[in-house]
Amino acid sequence: MNIPTKYNTQEIEGKWYDYWMKHNFFHSEVDDREPYTIVIPPPNVTGVLHMGHMLNNTIQDVLIRRARLLGKNACWVPGTDHASIATEAKVVAKLKAQGIEKNDLTREEFLKHAWEWKHEYGGIILEQLKKLGASCDWDRTAFTMDDSLSESVIKVFVDLYNKGYIYRGYRMVNWDPEAKTTLSDEEVIYEERQGNLYYIQYSVVGSDEKITIATTRPETVIGDTAICINPTDERYAHLRGKKAIVPICNREIPIIEDTYVDVEFGTGCLKVTPAHDENDKNLGDKHNLAVIDIFNEDATLNSFGLHYEGKDRFVVRKEIAKELEEKGYLVKIEQHTNKVGTSERTKAVIEPRLSDQWFLKMEELAKPAIKAVLSEENKEVKLFPKKFENTYRHWMENIRDWNISRQLWWGQQIPAYYFGDGKEDFVVAENREDAVRLAQEKTGNKDLTAADLRQDSDALDTWFSSWLWPMSVFDGIRNPENEEINYYYPTNDLVTGPDILFFWVARMIIAGYEYKDKRPFENVYLTGLVRDKQRRKMSKSLGNSPDALKLIETYGADGVRVGLLLSSAAGNDLLFDESLCQQGKGLGNKVWSAFYLTSLWEVSTELPQPESSKVAIEWYKAKFQKTLAEIEDHYSKYRLSDVIMSIYKLIYDDFCGWFLEVVKPNYQQPIDATTYREVIKTFEDNLKILHPFMPFITEEIWQLIAKRSPEEALIIAKYPEGEETNETLIAAFDFATDVVSGVRTIRKENNISFKETIDLSVINKENTSTDFDTIIKKLCNIENLSYTDNQIEGSKSFRVKSNEYFVPISADNINVEEELKKISEELKYTEGFLKSVQKKLSNERFVNNAPEKVVAIEKKKEADALAKIETLKNSLASLQ
Template identity: 40%
Template sequence: MEMQKTYNPKDFEARLYEEWEKNNYFRAEADPSKIPFTIVIPPPNITGQLHLGHALDNTIIDILIRFKRMQGYSALYLPGCDHASIATEVKIVEQMKKEGLTKNDVGREGFLERAWGWKEQYGGRIVEQLKKMGVSCDWSRLAFTMDDNCSRAVREVFVNLYEKGLIYRGDRIINWCPGCKTALSDAEVEYTEDESFFWHLKYPVKGENRSITVATTRPETMLGDTAVAVNPADKRYEDLVGKTLVLPLVGREIPVVADDYVDMEFGSGAVKITPAHDPNDFEVGLRHDLEVIRVMNDDGTMNAAAGKYEGLDRFIAREKIVEDLKACGALVKIEPHAHNVGHCYRCKSTVEPIVSKQWFVKMEPLAKPALDAVARNKIKFTPERFTKVYNNWMEGIKDWCISRQLWWGHRIPVWYCQDCGETVVSKTDPDCCPHCKGHDLKQDEDVLDTWFSSALWPFSTLGYPDKSEDLKYFYPTDVLSCGYDIIFFWVARMIFSGLEHMKKVPFRDVLMHGIVRDEQGRKMSKSLGNGIDPLLVIDEYGADSLRFSLINGVSPGNDTRYSRSKVEASRNFMNKIWNASRFVIMNAEGRTIPDIQDVKLSAADKWIVSRLESCVKEVTLNLQKFELGIAAGILYDFMWSDFCDWYIELCKSALYGDDEAKKSATLGVLCFVLENALKLLHPYIPYITEEIYQNLPNVSGSIMVSEFPRYNSKLAYKKEAKAFERVMEVIRVVRNMKASVGCPAAKKVKLFVSTSNKAYVNANTTSILKLAGASEIVFCDNGACIGEKTVSQVTELCTVYIALGDMVDLEKERARLQGELERVVGEIGRADGKLHNRGFMDKAPKNLVEAERAKLEKFIEMKAKIEAQLREL
């Protein structure tokens, strides 16, 4: 192939991905001769499309997979999608609403038919989007949380936990979303500080002329109060414990109970107890055997137990109840109060803590081994600070509500015999009741929490419950990479599920990355309209530019900001690599390229080879430590500065000279360094590195299955490299001296050099002259031999002198500086005048006055420098 003159990723990205797939390069086999390395994809929901969070996550995973594949591992990147019960059902309900239909209109089967159609349409779209990113997933193993094998795994796990007594059904307080009309786990509730009120209510003591004052943030729930609690040590209420209060508006008699739950110092020290609508009240109710009265329907309206408020929306009922409490004299006062309110993570409706009959997983027996695995370093978090976050959540974990009142998802594998009332829990659909042999069985209407199935992802995708070869070989997986925002949703649940069902940890390392934010640091969202479609970025800049911009300089666990300028900078880097590679390939065309160990290397050659070996060592080490951003920065600096800006310029004299041996050796070094640099870069920017690699001389096959460079101490040339860096210092110094006096970079100047190592300077004269922009080097003991004013600089190798007149026209420079001095003096007078103007000082804002003072100081400093330069001239 011939490389195009300009870098255009559209010319080759799609073609190369097709070649990779055709040649099965992504396929990972259970090969006993290789070490396995496995990462399962954090499965994207089928509801949407690729966003920048997916792009970052999959770029991180793909870098690690490509790195390990090139190191000789059997590297499996296992892809898949999640059915996302709540999110998908919301989307389909919205779609049906536009058609004038409801779930009940189409029925369960009709609804599920639509859901599977949605999966086929959008699940496939996400796969194609991931391919555009260049990720090297083993698509032959594409999984879906509701495919046959994953569904078998879900039933296996549910029944096993049930039989162990770790899954139970009961009436407990759960988080209820009136918008989605389903239960939510604690992890699915997002808390925000809302401005609200404390309503202080007076509950009269039956038969006495006194009352107890309580406070609430949800007056509508007071209709379900079944007690008022006080602290047993509170002397204020000692004589009231055991007495009866009359509940305002309702007239129900409720007891005063003593419970340590009550904080004597908070408010009045008396708390209304509503067991059906508050988790803490529910526990108090259990201790005191209180009645549980639920006053709200699933849709957030008040039910029959709410009396005359039945049918009202909860917030409208709140207003009416407050009015009626005020009218009957029960409302003492209203205080503004900001407090945390739970919202559904999907539809953002205010969540209601409510008593409901649901299915739960007992968490205490599962949490203990999961905590122990991390404590014993069987699983490590990167960054380490997330260990504490994980431990805090697991130590305080409550039983997990796993039932959802939806139709899309894994239906709970429980049947109820309508003849004898038997509950049948089975891994397969039962034909009859095992107790009475009756055939009238009704399956539980609910489905399982989406996270129940995704908690099994590391082993359900590898064949569990069957003891497949893939499961034996690729499990446990090696790394779990995901955003820190799903540490509770997913990471913790995979850990305890893997330990419980596989008796092994699901992965050895958890690599947490941050959130991709916009340029202003805001989280991307539909409401802000600041989301970025990565496919549009790819279309404009190419996948490699996007991938590199997301990783370069980013550290694990920290948020990153997306900006067009970062992508453009990465695109410029791709251009630099492309142009440098094209230069090498064009010069190597038609020539036999020698092995660098068979030729004589110059000082510059040994320096670049040494820099390459250092790069290999540092990049490998940082990739192993998951410091992908640091490794990217090292690669950027090596390619841009060391290889392109320095070595390619240094080697041009040899390439364009008449010495064939030097030319041949230089081409050997150029090709050797470029080939290895491309291999180091390949995990980050797979497309451009593959396209260039296939055009290199002396290589064959794909770069993605080539060997990742290994550090070679024989090629380190540490002493030689350090010595040559002294030559580079001279070049930099000359460039800086020329720039400091305004000498054009292209102007050739004579260098006078004082050194004790003339031989080394002579050996590298060509490099110094070419890159420093010098005409010749003259050795002298000091600058006195020049006979006129000089500019000098001391370096480790030598002292360099340049005649000032050789760099600038002294008369013109004097005139220029004099003009600049006059301008600066004028600015000083202007600023000083303002600062001594009473009108300005009295009326101008403080920041404007400070700005003028800063300007005056700056111009005074400039004046001193110009005067010093004039004195030098």
């Protein structure tokens, strides 16, 4: 075998990905095996791979590859999300750059452009995921606006409408004046902004008195329809029932009373603008106030804005402050920080706005989803880490109706058809034919035709399609009893970020129970956010996000995968640093180099197996089993960083550091066939457990070890089975490694080169097994290992437990005083330790109250310490 000394990531990763694809290993069909299903959190169709995607798709791939090795029918469904607002914004911007205004286009024309955009850029991110090694079933790639998925969305809308969950309401919504659409509450991000508090005087009708209010939004005075005071506030008691005059527009408005007003804030006197503030709207409804909307849809002022018509609200804020000041209405301006809602997508400041929108009633629908996650006795959906249950509870128990309409074209058009101008003059139907029929029934007008119907121009919120994702990708909405949905659903694990716990995860659970009466998935792994070393979020604007593909080029996909997982416990933020990838690459290098070593060996069938190799093989098998059990435990808790760390240590320390060093034949000497066979077997087991994390290099080595048919590829190999761990053997070996370390220390302290053979004598007070003597001899380059009852003069010593070891060295190197000092210190420490143990044991309350096991342990400690002290004292005596 001619193996290159270095591993070339680029070439090999491409080769094996193609091989896996060619042999359809990622593809899943319904069969008799147990299914294991993950649906990808669909990234935005026009998105580009960033660190967050890398992390969460690596985790999914680890889980799916492991399931495949465990013999399950692993199915990972990939796809993308149409991301209505983000994509539409991009298309609008692109058209604008070409001199085309969206408003000049018809809906059909615009959608044509949008689909062109999708076909050009859509799915780039999926190609990038392939570079990472993602073993998705690409034949199943879905898009939230595929015909079948869109039909599912419409079907669900109609169904929920018919069940009375969807209604149309004139409500205060979050308005994004830049995208000119509403947003759900979840899409609004509150930010602290430095602003001003303006104190403005209103004249009181029929008196010379002025009343001063404080507001952060002076531009809305034009829309004021009342002044509100607190009925308990004596300062304003005399104003009850009076009227005030709005500055500039000189309208008379009532002074109303409501306990809602905070007496402490500002002047304790509030201006009420029902069209532009949610709380004011509530007050307005309660007190029957007029509503004056002064804004256009782009948040410039409309004709109610008088001479400010056409100007932006922030411009008007400055100008009106100036006018108020000039006319003597402005009392003062104070600095004030307040929270401002901004759009998650466009960053524009949100305007509360009254409009007709579609809403989904959530309270009833949420009930099964609350129970599924929070029930103590029967938890059907588990969140990892558990701490997110509290967040989930808080949101679900205070859930508000979901505004599902968006004033966008890119998305599923709301299937409501209007036949008149009245508030109730509409029907909801899956298609126009049904709508005509329903409209005829509703109106009693048999002559009504399709031409008389006007479909609602709004589209549905993107999340209204992605909440069906785990069902719709298997066509479970349109064909609820089809073979695939019955087989793959409920899915097993969902891996996503905590930022979309409400947007997506909670709603999928809701939809799952409503439409399948089953959870959509069993476990939810919430990853942390990827931050940079300074704990800043990775973002484009900060420029602190590394180029994902470049990382893969530099460190290899395997290296990046391991790097990402090494320091990312579930739910913890990941402080990303490129050196992590270097560490990942280092592991690959280590494995490669170990393989390279075995490839150099010449195998001899003549040679007998050395005792040391035989013992080492037994030990490594035991150690492997112990690690395997640990790994299983970590997996069961979704602690993937602990899984990879266990494997990392197994390979670096146990396999390479100890095992290979023992079985390695001397330079240019052949290895016996039995040992070689066992080494290769253990190597293969290592590759299997490493494969989910480093799929490429493991497959490459697997295929170099032996010629394999496609059926024998590592990706579909059989995961090692767990067996009972031989703890005794492991403990005995640990003792031997302590001896080896002791010898190494003596070599180092005395500048004895490893090439130089030495002798070792042992007083075996502990009566340890001699099974590992051959190993100790080999690893320490010992000529003679002998057992004795006496101190050896002219030697340096060390102790493991109460055993004492002597390495004879030349007289020049022996400094009796130093030895004495060293041993005295060791003795002092051990005596101190003994004292503390004995103090505990002489405490009656401890002996009486502590469990027997704990007392026994303390007694063992005492005995060990006593034995060691005896050894140390003997050493001292012999030196003096």
